[in-house]
Amino acid sequence: MFDFDKEIDRSNTMSLKWDKYKGRDVLPMWVADTDFLSPPGVIEALTQRVAHGIFGYSRPSPRLIELIINRLADRYGWHIEPEWLVFLPGVVPGLNLACRAWTAPGRGVITPKPVYYPFLQAPGFNERPLLTVPMQEVAGRWVLDLDELELQASGADLLLLCHPHNPGGTVFTRDELAAIDAIAARHNLVVCSDEIHCDLILDPDARHIPYGALSEEAAQRSAVMMAPSKTFNIAGLCCSFAVIPNERLRLKLQQAMRGISADVNLLGFVAAEAAYESGEAWLDAQLDYLRGNLALIEQTVARWPGVRLARHQATYLAWLDVTALGLGDPIAFFEQAGVGLSPGAQFGDGQCVRLNFGCPRARLQQALARMEQAMLAHLG
Incomplete structure (x- = not known):
């Protein structure tokens, strides 16, 4: 009924999230909004009010x-x-x-x-x-x-x-x-x-x-x-x-x-x-989808040497501890790999990064693959 796999083009929409890396091959996985269409009832109500x-x-x-x-x-x-x-x-x-x-x-x-x-x-x-x-x-x-x-x-x-x-x-x-x-x-x-x-x-x-x-x-x-x-x-x-x-x-x-x-x-x-x-039916469907995205992250991080993810109970924002990788600048490292994350230093820990997984699963898979490839090359 709700298609959370659908890729929505947010370029040229005055999107803070997407404009940050405009013209660069960097997947924006940072600021806390999702790339899902809002519930149909919300879109309909706004359309009627704008009219x-x-x-x-x-x-x-x-x-x-x-x-x-x-x-x-x-x-x-x-x-x-x-x-x-x-x-x-x-x-x-x-x-x-x-x-x-x-x-x-x-x-x-x-x-x-x-x-x-x-x-x-x-x-x-x-x-x-x-x-x-x-x-x-x-x-x-x-x-x-x-x-x-x-x-x-x-x-x-x-x-x-x-x-x-x-x-x-x-x-x-x-x-x-x-x-x-x-x-x-x-x-x-x-x-x-x-x-x-x-x-x-x-x-x-x-x-x-x-x-x-x-x-x-x-x-x-x-x-x-x-x-x-x-x-x-x-x-x-x-x-x-x-x-x-x-x-x-x-x-x-x-x-x-x-x-x-x-x-x-x-x-x-x-x-x-x-x-x-x-919006409740939409929310229930979104939660199921986000649980699937989280499971993908957990399975992937489990095979990454030197990266830790504590038990994640809520939000679509994963907090990854990359201390053991010995990166001088984790954000610059992952941007070089084509993934834009939120810097842990903003939150109080510069050896962590925050990954927004409120996105279509194909994009999340692409981001995780880019991160993995960069880390494996870094570790030799």
């Missing part, structure tokens, strides 16, 4: 709010109220607004490391000290170093949590989240949880638990940020939302937004509503 011909200022429809509330209840057992929702033009602006709204001057912002690079940038952009907590591999999964989190927490007001973790692919368990929350409670930390990849769970044994659904206490000291963007490949339409049960925290964020944060655009709202209304 209307007027694109003025907008606001979320009552139906979109209802769909979000029902979705969180049905998928995650989390029952929220409409007034808890704050719409944002993106999760990255949300991270920066969180630093501005919920920290005092001189007080730190804690982030894991490695992590999606805007986490590492947001504190500095807002003149707050950056405090990092290492991710460590335990039983094949990347998890937070809780002892270090405890040490850092006394100097901080805010924890930026990436859940599921990007780039590590971890889906945190209830016990892991509870341990994080216990530290947050002891040190009066606000927890801003970026859950933009929450619908992209690939491990059949993993289950996403929104941070705010842990307990009433956790809900009152947290904000959960979500979006349909990664799930339905509509990131360019810039529609996300925060769920903030605590009225004081919610008002502080809204105050921080004044004159700074743009409103969500009309087509972003239209696409979000259509995706949540009619």
Whole structure:
């Protein structure tokens, strides 16, 4: 019914992903959008709205709010109220607004490391000290170093949590989240949880638990940020939302937004509503396809000497540790081989690379073959 093998020509479409290597024989496997057509219902809804011909200022429809509330209840057992929702033009602006709204001057912002690079940038952009907590591999999964989190927490007001973790692919368990929350409670930390990849769970044994659904206490000291963007490949339409049960925290964020944060655009709202209304069958099919792509990566990496991939539970972004290859510049090495990856240095580890496998399988096979050939030649 949905053809994820279809190759879509994205050249000359103002694509950030594809324009980076324009005119070069380099497969773009970096920035986190996919090369799949968005769900048919989304395309149809946008087509109808564009035909209307007027694109003025907008606001979320009552139906979109209802769909979000029902979705969180049905998928995650989390029952929220409409007034808890704050719409944002993106999760990255949300991270920066969180630093501005919920920290005092001189007080730190804690982030894991490695992590999606805007986490590492947001504190500095807002003149707050950056405090990092290492991710460590335990039983094949990347998890937070809780002892270090405890040490850092006394100097901080805010924890930026990436859940599921990007780039590590971890889906945190209830016990892991509870341990994080216990530290947050002891040190009066606000927890801003970026859950933009929450619908992209690939491990059949993993289950996403929104941070705010842990307990009433956790809900009152947290904000959960979500979006349909990664799930339905509509990131360019810039529609996300925060769920903030605590009225004081919610008002502080809204105050921080004044004159700074743009409103969500009309087509972003239209696409979000259509995706949540009619996109579930498409999403299920996409998840099956991504699991097949991940299996291909796992099988291939298993025969690559010196390359490691931890247990990957979520997202279409594989975090490859190439330390043992002894590459001076991993990104330049793989670009020379014709594969464009995200540099691990951006995320906090220069000996890793991030590979976007949200693409037709034939292209993934081609990219992996190019990488393998280059590595075998390098190792002699």
